[in-house]
Amino acid sequence: MKVIYSDKHQAHQGGMELHRGELVPCYEMPSRAQFMLDALRQAGFPILPPRDFAPEQLERVHSADYLQFLRTAYSQWQAAGKSGFMLPSAFPARGQRQDKIPTGIHAKLGYYSYDASTPMVAGTWQAVEAGAHCALTAAALVAEGEQSAYALCRPPGHHAGYATFGGYCFLNNAALAAQYLRDQGKRKVVVLDVDYHHGNGTQDIFWQRDDVLTISIHGDPATEYPFFLGYADEHGEGAGLGYCHNFPLPAGTDWPTYQQVLLKALQLIKDFNPDAMVVSLGVDTFEDDPISAFKLKAGHYPLLGAHIASLGLPTVFIQEGGYAVAEVGQNVAAVLQGFEQTA
Numbered sequence: 001m002k003v004i005y006s007d008k009h010q011a012h013q014g015g016m017e018l019h020r021g022e023l024v025p026c027y028e029m030p031s032r033a034q035f036m037l038d039a040l041r042q043a044g045f046p047i048l049p050p051r052d053f054a055p056e057q058l059e060r061v062h063s064a065d066y067l068q069f070l071r072t073a074y075s076q077w078q079a080a081g082k083s084g085f086m087l088p089s090a091f092p093a094r095g096q097r098q099d100k101i102p103t104g105i106h107a108k109l110g111y112y113s114y115d116a117s118t119p120m121v122a123g124t125w126q127a128v129e130a131g132a133h134c135a136l137t138a139a140a141l142v143a144e145g146e147q148s149a150y151a152l153c154r155p156p157g158h159h160a161g162y163a164t165f166g167g168y169c170f171l172n173n174a175a176l177a178a179q180y181l182r183d184q185g186k187r188k189v190v191v192l193d194v195d196y197h198h199g200n201g202t203q204d205i206f207w208q209r210d211d212v213l214t215i216s217i218h219g220d221p222a223t224e225y226p227f228f229l230g231y232a233d234e235h236g237e238g239a240g241l242g243y244c245h246n247f248p249l250p251a252g253t254d255w256p257t258y259q260q261v262l263l264k265a266l267q268l269i270k271d272f273n274p275d276a277m278v279v280s281l282g283v284d285t286f287e288d289d290p291i292s293a294f295k296l297k298a299g300h301y302p303l304l305g306a307h308i309a310s311l312g313l314p315t316v317f318i319q320e321g322g323y324a325v326a327e328v329g330q331n332v333a334a335v336l337q338g339f340e341q342t343a
Protein backbone atom coordinates (compact mmCIF):
# COMPACT_ATOMS: atom_id res chain seq x y z
CA MET A 1 0.00 0.00 0.00
CA LYS A 2 1.41 3.39 -0.99
CA VAL A 3 1.48 6.23 1.55
CA ILE A 4 0.92 9.74 0.19
CA TYR A 5 2.53 12.48 2.27
CA SER A 6 3.53 16.13 1.97
CA ASP A 7 5.67 18.00 4.49
CA LYS A 8 3.69 21.14 3.67
CA HIS A 9 1.48 20.23 6.68
CA GLN A 10 4.20 21.82 8.81
CA ALA A 11 3.02 25.29 7.76
CA HIS A 12 -0.07 24.69 9.93
CA GLN A 13 1.11 25.07 13.50
CA GLY A 14 1.11 27.38 16.47
CA GLY A 15 -1.90 28.87 18.10
CA MET A 16 -4.21 27.71 20.83
CA GLU A 17 -7.61 26.03 20.88
CA LEU A 18 -10.66 26.52 23.04
CA HIS A 19 -11.19 22.93 24.17
CA ARG A 20 -14.21 22.28 26.43
CA GLY A 21 -14.12 25.94 27.47
CA GLU A 22 -10.40 26.17 28.25
CA LEU A 23 -7.79 27.89 26.06
CA VAL A 24 -5.05 25.25 25.65
CA PRO A 25 -2.18 24.47 23.24
CA CYS A 26 -3.46 22.60 20.16
CA TYR A 27 -3.71 18.82 20.44
CA GLU A 28 -3.51 18.67 16.63
CA MET A 29 0.22 19.30 16.23
CA PRO A 30 2.86 18.68 13.51
CA SER A 31 4.65 15.96 15.49
CA ARG A 32 1.62 13.70 14.95
CA ALA A 33 2.47 13.49 11.25
CA GLN A 34 6.16 12.91 11.94
CA PHE A 35 5.42 9.98 14.25
CA MET A 36 3.04 8.48 11.68
CA LEU A 37 5.53 8.95 8.86
CA ASP A 38 8.37 7.37 10.87
CA ALA A 39 6.23 4.37 11.86
CA LEU A 40 5.03 3.80 8.28
CA ARG A 41 8.57 4.08 6.92
CA GLN A 42 9.80 1.63 9.56
CA ALA A 43 6.99 -0.76 8.59
CA GLY A 44 8.24 -0.62 5.00
CA PHE A 45 5.44 1.35 3.35
CA PRO A 46 6.53 3.29 0.25
CA ILE A 47 6.10 7.06 0.70
CA LEU A 48 5.08 9.20 -2.31
CA PRO A 49 4.40 12.94 -2.70
CA PRO A 50 0.93 14.08 -3.82
CA ARG A 51 0.06 14.94 -7.40
CA ASP A 52 -1.15 18.43 -8.20
CA PHE A 53 -4.87 19.07 -8.73
CA ALA A 54 -6.80 22.01 -10.17
CA PRO A 55 -8.48 24.34 -7.64
CA GLU A 56 -11.85 23.34 -9.13
CA GLN A 57 -11.35 19.82 -7.75
CA LEU A 58 -12.02 21.17 -4.25
CA GLU A 59 -15.35 22.60 -5.42
CA ARG A 60 -16.62 19.05 -5.91
CA VAL A 61 -17.44 19.00 -2.18
CA HIS A 62 -17.02 22.58 -0.88
CA SER A 63 -18.70 25.87 -1.86
CA ALA A 64 -16.70 28.32 -3.96
CA ASP A 65 -17.24 31.16 -1.47
CA TYR A 66 -16.04 28.99 1.42
CA LEU A 67 -12.88 28.02 -0.48
CA GLN A 68 -12.26 31.66 -1.42
CA PHE A 69 -12.64 32.56 2.25
CA LEU A 70 -10.11 29.92 3.33
CA ARG A 71 -7.61 31.06 0.71
CA THR A 72 -7.81 34.75 1.71
CA ALA A 73 -8.70 34.67 5.41
CA TYR A 74 -5.24 35.13 6.80
CA SER A 75 -4.39 38.07 4.53
CA GLN A 76 -7.69 39.67 5.62
CA TRP A 77 -6.57 39.13 9.23
CA GLN A 78 -3.25 40.83 8.48
CA ALA A 79 -5.04 43.66 6.68
CA ALA A 80 -6.92 44.21 9.95
CA GLY A 81 -3.54 44.73 11.59
CA LYS A 82 -3.42 41.31 13.21
CA SER A 83 -0.78 38.55 13.34
CA GLY A 84 -0.24 35.20 15.05
CA PHE A 85 -3.21 32.80 15.01
CA MET A 86 -6.89 33.64 14.56
CA LEU A 87 -10.01 32.12 16.12
CA PRO A 88 -13.69 32.93 15.56
CA SER A 89 -15.47 34.64 18.43
CA ALA A 90 -19.06 35.11 17.17
CA PHE A 91 -21.26 32.55 15.37
CA PRO A 92 -24.71 32.80 13.71
CA ALA A 93 -26.97 31.15 16.29
CA ARG A 94 -30.66 30.22 16.39
CA GLY A 95 -32.79 33.27 15.59
CA GLN A 96 -29.97 35.00 13.70
CA ARG A 97 -29.43 35.23 9.94
CA GLN A 98 -27.39 32.78 7.87
CA ASP A 99 -28.07 34.46 4.53
CA LYS A 100 -25.89 37.50 5.14
CA ILE A 101 -22.07 37.31 5.18
CA PRO A 102 -20.63 40.11 7.36
CA THR A 103 -17.71 42.12 6.02
CA GLY A 104 -15.18 41.92 8.90
CA ILE A 105 -12.76 38.96 9.05
CA HIS A 106 -13.68 38.48 12.73
CA ALA A 107 -17.33 37.83 11.83
CA LYS A 108 -16.56 35.88 8.66
CA LEU A 109 -14.52 33.45 10.77
CA GLY A 110 -17.66 32.72 12.77
CA TYR A 111 -19.91 32.59 9.71
CA TYR A 112 -17.76 29.82 8.20
CA SER A 113 -17.16 27.76 11.34
CA TYR A 114 -18.85 26.28 14.40
CA ASP A 115 -16.19 26.09 17.12
CA ALA A 116 -13.15 27.94 18.50
CA SER A 117 -10.96 24.81 18.44
CA THR A 118 -9.62 25.37 14.95
CA PRO A 119 -7.10 28.21 14.73
CA MET A 120 -5.84 29.44 11.37
CA VAL A 121 -2.28 30.69 10.83
CA ALA A 122 -0.43 32.12 7.83
CA GLY A 123 0.40 28.65 6.45
CA THR A 124 -2.93 26.94 7.10
CA TRP A 125 -4.21 27.14 3.54
CA GLN A 126 -0.96 25.75 2.11
CA ALA A 127 -1.11 22.84 4.56
CA VAL A 128 -4.75 21.92 4.03
CA GLU A 129 -4.49 22.21 0.25
CA ALA A 130 -1.54 19.78 0.35
CA GLY A 131 -3.51 17.42 2.57
CA ALA A 132 -6.40 17.49 0.11
CA HIS A 133 -3.98 16.68 -2.71
CA CYS A 134 -2.69 13.72 -0.70
CA ALA A 135 -6.26 12.43 -0.36
CA LEU A 136 -6.97 12.97 -4.07
CA THR A 137 -3.74 11.21 -5.04
CA ALA A 138 -4.63 8.18 -2.91
CA ALA A 139 -8.09 8.11 -4.52
CA ALA A 140 -6.52 8.40 -7.98
CA LEU A 141 -4.23 5.41 -7.31
CA VAL A 142 -7.24 3.30 -6.31
CA ALA A 143 -9.29 4.58 -9.27
CA GLU A 144 -6.36 3.55 -11.50
CA GLY A 145 -6.45 0.00 -10.15
CA GLU A 146 -4.50 -0.18 -6.90
CA GLN A 147 -6.34 -2.23 -4.26
CA SER A 148 -5.61 0.37 -1.56
CA ALA A 149 -3.77 3.57 -0.73
CA TYR A 150 -3.32 5.75 2.36
CA ALA A 151 -3.20 9.55 2.58
CA LEU A 152 -1.31 10.89 5.58
CA CYS A 153 -3.43 14.01 5.87
CA ARG A 154 -2.70 16.64 8.49
CA PRO A 155 -4.75 18.44 9.69
CA PRO A 156 -7.72 16.00 9.56
CA GLY A 157 -10.84 16.74 7.51
CA HIS A 158 -14.00 14.83 8.49
CA HIS A 159 -15.48 17.71 10.52
CA ALA A 160 -15.29 20.10 7.53
CA GLY A 161 -18.71 20.54 5.96
CA TYR A 162 -19.74 21.89 2.57
CA ALA A 163 -19.03 25.43 3.79
CA THR A 164 -17.81 25.14 7.39
CA PHE A 165 -14.59 24.44 9.29
CA GLY A 166 -14.24 23.08 12.82
CA GLY A 167 -12.80 20.24 14.87
CA TYR A 168 -9.29 20.97 13.53
CA CYS A 169 -10.65 20.44 9.96
CA PHE A 170 -10.86 22.79 6.96
CA LEU A 171 -11.10 20.63 3.83
CA ASN A 172 -12.93 17.30 3.95
CA ASN A 173 -10.24 14.96 2.63
CA ALA A 174 -12.41 11.84 2.85
CA ALA A 175 -15.29 13.51 1.00
CA LEU A 176 -12.87 14.75 -1.67
CA ALA A 177 -11.57 11.19 -2.11
CA ALA A 178 -15.08 9.70 -2.27
CA GLN A 179 -16.22 12.27 -4.83
CA TYR A 180 -13.08 11.72 -6.88
CA LEU A 181 -13.82 7.97 -6.99
CA ARG A 182 -17.36 8.78 -8.12
CA ASP A 183 -16.07 11.14 -10.80
CA GLN A 184 -13.74 8.40 -12.04
CA GLY A 185 -16.65 6.01 -12.56
CA LYS A 186 -17.15 4.17 -9.27
CA ARG A 187 -20.97 4.04 -9.21
CA LYS A 188 -21.40 3.66 -5.46
CA VAL A 189 -18.91 4.59 -2.73
CA VAL A 190 -19.07 4.11 1.04
CA VAL A 191 -17.30 6.33 3.58
CA LEU A 192 -16.68 4.39 6.80
CA ASP A 193 -15.61 6.72 9.63
CA VAL A 194 -13.85 4.92 12.49
CA ASP A 195 -12.50 8.06 14.13
CA TYR A 196 -13.56 8.53 17.77
CA HIS A 197 -15.57 11.63 16.76
CA HIS A 198 -18.62 11.70 14.48
CA GLY A 199 -17.83 12.65 10.90
CA ASN A 200 -20.38 15.44 10.84
CA GLY A 201 -18.74 17.21 7.89
CA THR A 202 -18.83 14.10 5.71
CA GLN A 203 -22.45 13.46 6.69
CA ASP A 204 -23.30 17.09 5.80
CA ILE A 205 -21.73 16.80 2.35
CA PHE A 206 -23.47 13.58 1.33
CA TRP A 207 -26.69 14.04 3.36
CA GLN A 208 -29.02 14.14 0.36
CA ARG A 209 -27.21 11.63 -1.83
CA ASP A 210 -27.81 7.92 -2.46
CA ASP A 211 -24.55 7.25 -4.33
CA VAL A 212 -22.32 7.76 -1.28
CA LEU A 213 -23.22 5.89 1.91
CA THR A 214 -21.86 7.44 5.10
CA ILE A 215 -21.37 5.31 8.21
CA SER A 216 -19.79 6.57 11.44
CA ILE A 217 -18.97 4.79 14.70
CA HIS A 218 -18.15 7.36 17.38
CA GLY A 219 -18.45 8.77 20.84
CA ASP A 220 -22.06 9.62 21.72
CA PRO A 221 -22.67 13.27 20.73
CA ALA A 222 -24.82 13.65 23.86
CA THR A 223 -21.51 13.87 25.73
CA GLU A 224 -18.89 14.15 23.01
CA TYR A 225 -17.73 16.52 20.26
CA PRO A 226 -19.26 17.54 17.83
CA PHE A 227 -22.28 17.35 20.22
CA PHE A 228 -24.85 18.59 17.72
CA LEU A 229 -24.82 15.84 15.07
CA GLY A 230 -24.16 12.09 15.00
CA TYR A 231 -27.25 10.62 16.60
CA ALA A 232 -28.60 7.19 15.59
CA ASP A 233 -31.82 8.68 14.20
CA GLU A 234 -29.99 10.56 11.43
CA HIS A 235 -30.47 8.63 8.15
CA GLY A 236 -30.19 11.20 5.36
CA GLU A 237 -32.77 13.28 3.56
CA GLY A 238 -34.56 13.24 0.18
CA ALA A 239 -32.76 10.93 -2.23
CA GLY A 240 -30.23 10.36 0.57
CA LEU A 241 -32.76 8.89 3.01
CA GLY A 242 -31.41 5.55 4.20
CA TYR A 243 -27.84 6.28 3.07
CA CYS A 244 -26.50 7.53 6.40
CA HIS A 245 -25.96 5.44 9.53
CA ASN A 246 -24.60 6.56 12.88
CA PHE A 247 -23.48 4.30 15.73
CA PRO A 248 -22.95 6.50 18.81
CA LEU A 249 -21.26 4.61 21.66
CA PRO A 250 -20.74 5.51 25.33
CA ALA A 251 -17.50 6.58 26.97
CA GLY A 252 -15.51 3.55 28.06
CA THR A 253 -16.45 1.44 25.03
CA ASP A 254 -13.97 -1.43 24.69
CA TRP A 255 -13.01 -3.61 21.74
CA PRO A 256 -15.63 -6.38 22.14
CA THR A 257 -18.44 -3.83 22.04
CA TYR A 258 -16.77 -1.80 19.30
CA GLN A 259 -16.16 -4.92 17.17
CA GLN A 260 -19.82 -5.97 17.44
CA VAL A 261 -20.94 -2.58 16.12
CA LEU A 262 -18.24 -2.62 13.44
CA LEU A 263 -19.61 -5.93 12.16
CA LYS A 264 -23.09 -4.37 11.91
CA ALA A 265 -21.59 -1.49 9.91
CA LEU A 266 -19.78 -3.93 7.62
CA GLN A 267 -23.06 -5.76 6.96
CA LEU A 268 -24.69 -2.44 5.96
CA ILE A 269 -21.81 -1.88 3.55
CA LYS A 270 -22.25 -5.36 2.04
CA ASP A 271 -25.98 -4.64 1.61
CA PHE A 272 -25.13 -1.36 -0.17
CA ASN A 273 -22.77 -3.27 -2.49
CA PRO A 274 -20.42 -0.35 -3.27
CA ASP A 275 -17.62 -0.31 -5.84
CA ALA A 276 -15.11 1.35 -3.51
CA MET A 277 -14.61 2.47 0.08
CA VAL A 278 -13.05 5.45 1.80
CA VAL A 279 -12.06 4.96 5.45
CA SER A 280 -11.80 8.01 7.69
CA LEU A 281 -9.07 6.54 9.84
CA GLY A 282 -8.87 8.26 13.19
CA VAL A 283 -7.03 6.34 15.90
CA ASP A 284 -8.27 8.54 18.73
CA THR A 285 -10.30 5.47 19.76
CA PHE A 286 -7.08 4.45 21.54
CA GLU A 287 -7.32 3.96 25.32
CA ASP A 288 -4.63 6.60 26.02
CA ASP A 289 -5.90 9.29 23.68
CA PRO A 290 -5.90 12.58 25.63
CA ILE A 291 -9.19 13.96 24.30
CA SER A 292 -11.20 10.76 23.77
CA ALA A 293 -12.91 8.09 25.88
CA PHE A 294 -12.91 4.70 24.12
CA LYS A 295 -10.70 1.86 25.34
CA LEU A 296 -9.23 0.22 22.24
CA LYS A 297 -5.75 -1.21 22.77
CA ALA A 298 -2.80 -1.30 20.37
CA GLY A 299 -3.43 -5.00 19.64
CA HIS A 300 -6.92 -4.21 18.33
CA TYR A 301 -5.80 -2.01 15.41
CA PRO A 302 -4.55 -4.91 13.22
CA LEU A 303 -7.97 -6.53 13.80
CA LEU A 304 -9.68 -3.31 12.71
CA GLY A 305 -7.63 -3.36 9.50
CA ALA A 306 -8.45 -7.03 8.91
CA HIS A 307 -12.18 -6.45 9.35
CA ILE A 308 -12.06 -3.58 6.84
CA ALA A 309 -10.15 -5.79 4.38
CA SER A 310 -12.75 -8.56 4.73
CA LEU A 311 -15.07 -6.53 2.48
CA GLY A 312 -12.65 -7.00 -0.42
CA LEU A 313 -13.28 -3.46 -1.68
CA PRO A 314 -10.78 -1.07 -3.30
CA THR A 315 -10.03 1.10 -0.26
CA VAL A 316 -8.68 4.62 0.28
CA PHE A 317 -7.54 5.30 3.84
CA ILE A 318 -7.61 8.95 4.92
CA GLN A 319 -5.88 9.98 8.16
CA GLU A 320 -8.15 11.75 10.61
CA GLY A 321 -7.59 12.09 14.39
CA GLY A 322 -5.32 10.48 16.95
CA TYR A 323 -3.56 12.58 19.61
CA ALA A 324 -1.65 10.10 21.77
CA VAL A 325 1.37 11.28 19.83
CA ALA A 326 3.84 8.58 20.93
CA GLU A 327 1.52 5.76 19.86
CA VAL A 328 -0.37 7.29 16.94
CA GLY A 329 2.18 6.08 14.39
CA GLN A 330 2.21 2.48 15.60
CA ASN A 331 -1.57 2.34 15.72
CA VAL A 332 -1.97 3.68 12.18
CA ALA A 333 0.68 1.30 10.83
CA ALA A 334 -1.07 -1.58 12.62
CA VAL A 335 -4.38 -0.88 10.86
CA LEU A 336 -2.72 -0.76 7.45
CA GLN A 337 -0.66 -3.90 8.12
CA GLY A 338 -3.76 -5.73 9.38
CA PHE A 339 -5.54 -4.69 6.19
CA GLU A 340 -2.71 -5.79 3.90
CA GLN A 341 -2.26 -9.16 5.59
CA THR A 342 -5.94 -9.91 5.01
CA ALA A 343 -6.67 -8.26 1.63
Ligand SMILES: NCCCCCC(=O)NO
Binding pocket: 017, 018, 019, 020, 117, 156, 159, 167, 168, 195, 196, 197, 198, 225, 282, 284, 291, 320, 321, 322
Ligand atom coordinates in the same frame (compact mmCIF):
# COMPACT_ATOMS: atom_id res chain seq x y z
N1 LIG B 1 -11.50 20.53 20.75
C1 LIG B 1 -12.56 20.00 19.95
C2 LIG B 1 -12.35 18.54 19.68
C3 LIG B 1 -12.12 18.31 18.23
C4 LIG B 1 -12.07 16.84 17.86
C5 LIG B 1 -11.08 16.61 16.77
C6 LIG B 1 -11.08 15.20 16.25
O1 LIG B 1 -10.28 14.38 16.56
N2 LIG B 1 -12.03 14.87 15.41
O2 LIG B 1 -12.03 13.62 14.85
Ligand SMILES: [Zn+2]
Binding pocket: 195, 196, 197, 282, 284, 320, 321, 322
Ligand atom coordinates in the same frame (compact mmCIF):
# COMPACT_ATOMS: atom_id res chain seq x y z
ZN1 LIG C 1 -11.36 12.45 16.27
